[in-house]
Amino acid sequence: MSDAAAAPNPVLARLLERQEVQLADGRTKPLFPTGLRAHRGAYLFDLIRRRRPALTLELGFAYGISTLYICEALRQNGTGHHIVIDPNERTHFDGVGLRHLEEAGLSSLVTFYEEPAELRLPKLVESGVRLDFAFNDSDHLFDHVITEFLFLALLLRKGALLVFDDVGLPGVARAVDFVAANRPDFAEVGTEPRWQTLFSHVPPPPKGLRAFRKIADDDPRSWDDFTPF
Numbered sequence: 001m002s003d004a005a006a007a008p009n010p011v012l013a014r015l016l017e018r019q020e021v022q023l024a025d026g027r028t029k030p031l032f033p034t035g036l037r038a039h040r041g042a043y044l045f046d047l048i049r050r051r052r053p054a055l056t057l058e059l060g061f062a063y064g065i066s067t068l069y070i071c072e073a074l075r076q077n078g079t080g081h082h083i084v085i086d087p088n089e090r091t092h093f094d095g096v097g098l099r100h101l102e103e104a105g106l107s108s109l110v111t112f113y114e115e116p117a118e119l120r121l122p123k124l125v126e127s128g129v130r131l132d133f134a135f136n137d138s139d140h141l142f143d144h145v146i147t148e149f150l151f152l153a154l155l156l157r158k159g160a161l162l163v164f165d166d167v168g169l170p171g172v173a174r175a176v177d178f179v180a181a182n183r184p185d186f187a188e189v190g191t192e193p194r195w196q197t198l199f200s201h202v203p204p205p206p207k208g209l210r211a212f213r214k215i216a217d218d219d220p221r222s223w224d225d226f227t228p229f
Contacts, residue, residue, distance in 0.1 A: 003038035008045055008072045011104040012065070021063050023094045034062050034093075036137070039206050040165065041069035044135060047161060047211075048073030050201055053080055053132030057124075057155070059117045059148055060137035061086035064097025066165075070135065071106040083129075085113045085120050085138075118144070121151035131155045137165035145175035153183070156214045161202065162186070163211045174229075176210050181229035185216040 004017035015021065016038055020028045036044075048056065048070055056070060061084050074080035089097055089112075101107045113120045117138055134152050138144060145164070152162060164176050180188050189211035190204035205211045 006038070006042065008076070009068065009104055011100055012041075012068050012072070015063075015065065015100070021096050021100075023096065024099075031063065031065070035065040036069070036165065037208065040209055041066055043203075043206055043209060044163065045069040045073045047163070047202070048080070048133065049076060051133065051161070052077050053160075055081055055083070055129070055131050056133040056135075057083040057085070057131050057152075058135045058137065059085050060139075060165075061089050061097045061112075062093050064100040066135060066137060067097060067110065068100060068104055068106065071101070071109045072104070074109050075106060080109070082110050083113070083124070083131075084110055085115070085117050087114055087116045089114055117148050118151075121148065121155070125151055125154045129155055130157050132157060132160050134160070134162045135165065136162065140166055140169050140172050142171035142175050145172055146178065149175065149179060153185070153214070153219070158214055158217050160214050161189075161211060162214070163205065163209055165209055167210045168208060177229045179212065180210075181227045182221070182225070183219065184221065185214060185219050186212040187215045188212050 004013045007013035007016050015031055019031045021031055022028050044066060058067060061067060067084055071082050074082060089095060101110060134156060136148055138148055156162060164172060166172050167176055179186055189202050202213060
């Protein structure tokens with residue numbers, strides 16, 4: 001079965017079939033590598049369908065491919081809302097992702113913020129937002145990923161999931177390695193004991209993604225704790 005045939009909605013199916021996006025002036029651009037690969041999107045879709053989160057969040061939007069997978073899963077669940085943060089949607093991506101959401105009939109499920117994550121996330125913390133799922137596909141710079149993680153850790157409920165994309169890139173890889181080595185309040189999916197993974201109903205992610213489950217409400221480290229990574 002082709003990726004297009006397996007797509008959960010017609011807009012995704014068309015994009016995967018043509019492997020290009022159309023700008024407002026009629027010009028086209030390749031869907032990849034900017035767009036999320038289909039096997040990673042299918043993993044996100046499956047997670048949302050399995051776990052039926054009430055509130056989800058995504059950093060990075062671009063062509064809206066991952067958002068289409070997440071929001072289609074929410075639509076099929078019949079419940080849930082999605083927050084998207086991307087400061088470059090109109091300046092770098094011609095608003096393509098927003099048009100895809102509108103075409104797919106999923107815009108009502110999304111609250112979109114066109115500002116840097118390091119500015120919007122603390123506002124969400126201050127307003128008391130609590131997340132059941134987050135997907136980080138933002139700047140891919142080490143310091144940005146770490147900064148975003150610090151706020152996401154405050155926003156995520158105990159039991160919530162956090163998925164990182166493009167973990168093969170050096171900055172993302174090192175940031176995620178830090179989380180795995182130094183944050184005992186997060187357990188990496190696939191490294192937990194088999195019984196715990198089965199109990200939590202979270203399958204290991206495909207190549208290119210790493211997933212974590214928040215297992216404690218608070219970070220239990222002492223002020224001077226550090227584990228080399």
